[in-house]
Amino acid sequence: MTPIKEKGERNLSKAVRLNELRLYINRVKKFKVNDLAKEFNVSRRTILRDLEELSISGVPLISEVGVNGGYQVLEEKNLLSVSFTKEETFSIFFALTSLKHFMSLPFESEYESIIRKFYLNLNGLMKDEIDSIKNRVDxxxxxxxxxxxxxxxxxxxxxxxxxxxxxxKGVRRDVQPIGLYSRYGRWYCPSYCYLRKDYRLFRCDHISELEITDREDKIKIEVNNLSDIISSISQEKEYELVVQLSPTGVKKYQSNSWPNSNLVESNGQAVVYGSISETDVDFLADYFIYLREDAKVIQPVELVDEIKKRISVLRGLYE
Structure with a gap:
């Protein structure tokens, strides 16, 4: 049953009032029901209902009896202190959903806790909207x-x-990581390499052991733009990419184009030109085998050889 609005109550939606109330009690830390009723221009009964709902949603409230009694928040630092619009809430949900397909994340257990808390702190109407759309995006x-x-x-x-x-890859290296980035579903760690005395790019799934070292020559790395540092790392060879596509291959390319590549269509033929790095070869070999007759790699020869090698291994399984 919807509660009856008390006479003279401020004309705020319940969701907005609860959010403002949450922010207010987080700021004042200790409060009385009458003070809240006056602040929000609602009745004591409405405030008590709101406090009960906040408590159920996870706000840690405790009550104190006596002349100077009232309520206070047990742990203010745990309160959500930011208000989001409907569109912002959807954006956060989509961002969190995009992470679930990664087999590995830097903070896997924390990710599960965050998405659970985020969902539980939504009001009932927003939960219903999230429920209605969560199976519509992947x-x-x-x-x-x-x-x-x-x-x-x-x-x-x-x-x-x-x-x-x-x-x-079985070789011991002293490095100082700069950050992490993901490409083609794989994680990379750009780092300063003490052996080469320069920045290098390391594929994270090739790191089999790791320990902190106590080097006296530790350097302080200031990172303003990780993308610029990644693009400046010259460890990997660059290969020119040329791929012929069928009409079906063109559609697949247009729906998920590759970085640093362009499609050129002329005289009924479609060719992709671009560049790839050394670490992209093994991924693209699997990718073009998956495309089968819809894509023919012309160059680089290193990629063609890798595709042939994998096809040979597959053929051997069935001979």
Whole structure:
């Protein structure tokens, strides 16, 4: 049953009033019902109902009896102190949903807790809207088939400027991570390499061991734009990419084009020109095998050879 509005109550929607009430009690820390009723121009009965609903939703309220009694918040720091519009709420939900297909995340357990708390703190109407749309959107993270055990440690080392000793493809390396980025569903860690005395790009799933080192020559790395640093790392070879596409291949390319590539259509033929890095070869080999006759790689020869090698392995399975 919808509560009857008391005479003279302020004309605010319940959701807005609850949000403003949450922010208000977080600011004043200790309060009385009469003070809240006066502040929001509503009755004591309405305020008591609101406090009960906030308490059920997780706001830690405690009451004190006596002349100087009232209510106070047990842990103010745990309150949500930001108000979101409907569109902003949807944006946050989509962002959180996009992460669920990653096999590995820097903060996996925290991610599950965040999305649960975010959902539980929505009002009833917004929960209904999220429920109605959550099966209407999905994301696919291509080719992430390997778990990455050290993402959190790499990220925290980057934040705290901590040097690490890693085992990379079986070789011990002293590095200082700068950050993390994902490409084609794989995680990479741009880092300063003490052996090469330069920045290098490391694929995170190739790191099998990791430990903090106590180097005296630790450097302080200031990162203003991670993308610029990644693009300036010259560890990887660059190959020119040329791929012929069928009409079906063109549609697939247009729905999910590759970075650093352009489609040229002329005289009934479609060709993609672009560039790829050395670490992209193994991913694109799997990708073009998946496209079968809809894509023919002309170059680089390294990619063509990798595709042939994988086809040979597959043929051997059935011979």
């Amino acid at each position: 994301f696919q993270i291509d080719n992430q088939s390997e778990e990455v055990p050290f993402l959190k440690e790499l990220f925290m080392a980057a934040v705290e400027n901590e040097p690490l000793c890693i085992s990379y």
